[in-house]
Amino acid sequence: MSRPTPLRDVHESLGATLTDFAGWLMPLRYGSESAEHNAVRQAAGLFDLSHMGEIFLTGPQAGQALDYALVGHLSALTPGRARYTMIVNGQGGVLDDLIVYRLGDEEFMVVANASNYEKVGNELKERAKAYNVVVDDRSDQYALIAVQGPRSQEILATLTGADLDGLKYYAGLPSVVDGRQALIARTGYTGEDGFELFVANEDAAPLWHALMAAGEPYGIKPAGLSSRDTLRLEAGMPLYGNELSVELTPFDAGLGRVVKFDKPGDFVGRSALEAVKDDPPRRRLVGLVARGRRVPRHGYPVTKDGAVVGEVTSGAPSQTLGKPIAMAYVDTGVEEGLAVDIRGSQEPMDLVELPFYRRKK
Amino acid sequence: MSNIPDELSYTKEHEWVAGLDDGLTVTVGITAYAAEALGDVVYVQLPDVGSNVEGGDSVGEVESTKSVSEIYSPVGGEIVEINQAVADDPSLVNSDPYGEGWMFRVRVEGDPRDLLSAEEYAGLTSGES
Numbered sequence: 001m002s003r004p005t006p007l008r009d010v011h012e013s014l015g016a017t018l019t020d021f022a023g024w025l026m027p028l029r030y031g032s033e034s035a036e037h038n039a040v041r042q043a044a045g046l047f048d049l050s051h052m053g054e055i056f057l058t059g060p061q062a063g064q065a066l067d068y069a070l071v072g073h074l075s076a077l078t079p080g081r082a083r084y085t086m087i088v089n090g091q092g093g094v095l096d097d098l099i100v101y102r103l104g105d106e107e108f109m110v111v112a113n114a115s116n117y118e119k120v121g122n123e124l125k126e127r128a129k130a131y132n133v134v135v136d137d138r139s140d141q142y143a144l145i146a147v148q149g150p151r152s153q154e155i156l157a158t159l160t161g162a163d164l165d166g167l168k169y170y171a172g173l174p175s176v177v178d179g180r181q182a183l184i185a186r187t188g189y190t191g192e193d194g195f196e197l198f199v200a201n202e203d204a205a206p207l208w209h210a211l212m213a214a215g216e217p218y219g220i221k222p223a224g225l226s227s228r229d230t231l232r233l234e235a236g237m238p239l240y241g242n243e244l245s246v247e248l249t250p251f252d253a254g255l256g257r258v259v260k261f262d263k264p265g266d267f268v269g270r271s272a273l274e275a276v277k278d279d280p281p282r283r284r285l286v287g288l289v290a291r292g293r294r295v296p297r298h299g300y301p302v303t304k305d306g307a308v309v310g311e312v313t314s315g316a317p318s319q320t321l322g323k324p325i326a327m328a329y330v331d332t333g334v335e336e337g338l339a340v341d342i343r344g345s346q347e348p349m350d351l352v353e354l355p356f357y358r359r360k361k
Numbered sequence: 362m363s364n365i366p367d368e369l370s371y372t373k374e375h376e377w378v379a380g381l382d383d384g385l386t387v388t389v390g391i392t393a394y395a396a397e398a399l400g401d402v403v404y405v406q407l408p409d410v411g412s413n414v415e416g417g418d419s420v421g422e423v424e425s426t427k428s429v430s431e432i433y434s435p436v437g438g439e440i441v442e443i444n445q446a447v448a449d450d451p452s453l454v455n456s457d458p459y460g461e462g463w464m465f466r467v468r469v470e471g472d473p474r475d476l477l478s479a480e481e482y483a484g485l486t487s488g489e490s
Contacts, residue, residue, distance in 0.1 A: 017397070017400075028400070028427075029400055032400075032401050032455070033400050033401050033426050033427075034401045034426070226400060226426055226427055229427075230426060293403075293404045293424075294404060294406070294424065295403070295404065295424050295429065297429070316426055316427075317403040317404070317424070317426055324403075343422075343429075
């Protein structure tokens with residue numbers, strides 16, 4: 001039985017197709033997923049992301065505890081700012097990718113994927129034991145609503161007096177939206193400008209309705225997980241379970257820059273990651289653009305002259321490019337003459353560097 | 362509850378079959394239920410005109426944003442026509458699954474497989490949704 005979010009009734013009243021995702025009952029789409037995708041690229045889309053986990057670390061050693069528990073240098077983060085980082089195991093395998101917000105000198109919020117947050121919460125509690133910090137998984141108390149797209153700021157500005165102009169990318173600001181307490185974060189997973197609003201569960205539905213009403217003149221649409229996936233794919237953003245897994249280190253995923261060896265002290269995975277950081281990668285994460293119309297999908301082999309040289313991690317038809325696209329791990333140095341084995345037929349692909357789509361500033 | 366026209370026959374693979382009564386040529390497409398489950402259809406691969414198929418053969422595929430499904434011929438015979446319009450504009454499958462979104466026509470040879478009535482198909486889909 002999938003868990004509903006606080007917005008389940010809202011989704012049902014909008015006629016959403018609901019699907020199980022990581023144990024949660026989530027909106028897959030409300031109508032046409034292509035129209036939802038295009039609304040986010042051209043105007044704005046509204047997402048329910050209440051399945052994400054929110055784990056708070058509070059105390060004088062919260063920063064040091066995170067420096068030990070994660071690969072990033074979180075104690076160096078300025079209050080009000082956020083970082084993309086990862087939690088790895090002792091072998092350097094990725095347990096989850098995270099966004100960490102520093103809410104104050106002694107308070108951090110770790111946002112984890114729905115599929116992983118219980119594991120992340122337990123790991124953080126274990127790893128923080130030696131530090132003067134309280135680890136509190138408040139995922140059940142918070143809803144998360146994202147408004148994403150080029151018109152997001154104009155829409156949100158009608159509901160809050162917060163200084164949105166002053167809110168940088170990867171920053172978070174406790175404020176009031178439509179009369180409700182909210183943490184406004186300028187983050188997202190779509191490749192567009194946008195905001196993520198962390199609110200108490202009971203405020204989620206009224207805030208959703210307020211954002212829909214405020215966004216209506218701008219062309220806002222409710223957007224489901226299907227469009228979220230195609231948007232993040234075009235933006236070249238990794239998804240845990242597809243591009244990231246416990247079998248891969250951050251270096252394998254081409255994201256070694258998130259590992260901060262120069263921070264003080266030990267951290268979980270340090271010695272394992274130091275041992276591999278200069279190894280030439282066997283495979284690298286690249287983009288593939290199909291020449292034909294059949295869609296490469298997760299798990300399909302990448303081939304060259306009939307030999308397997310890689311594997312697709314995510315694939316979908318791209319609205320923006322008008323062609324099927326994919327992310328794939330492909331053997332280093334193999335760049336020409338690629339194909340994807342789509343159910344037995346070798347469909348030609350062109351290798352491109354990620355991302356497929358970058359918004360105009 | 363999606364639209365299930367009474368005058369059509371259906372398969373368990375969520376296809377509809379029209380024209381069975383005259384026994385010569387049938388038209389095949391996918392149901393509104395299937396189109397809704399797939400989401401936006403982006404690609405339809407249809408069989409070659411002139412090919413001979415057995416009832417139940419996979420003859421093509423329908424791709425949407427999230428998934429891909431095979432198309433089966435519900436009857437044995439020769440493929441005599443395909444809907445080029447749906448190959449060119451796969452969104453017709455979503456906008457008009459029983460009309461402009463038709464997929465191919467088969468000249469029936471031998472007895473068709475067991476097909477479902479509208480009522481039987483409605484029972485099948487209510488069990489799945």
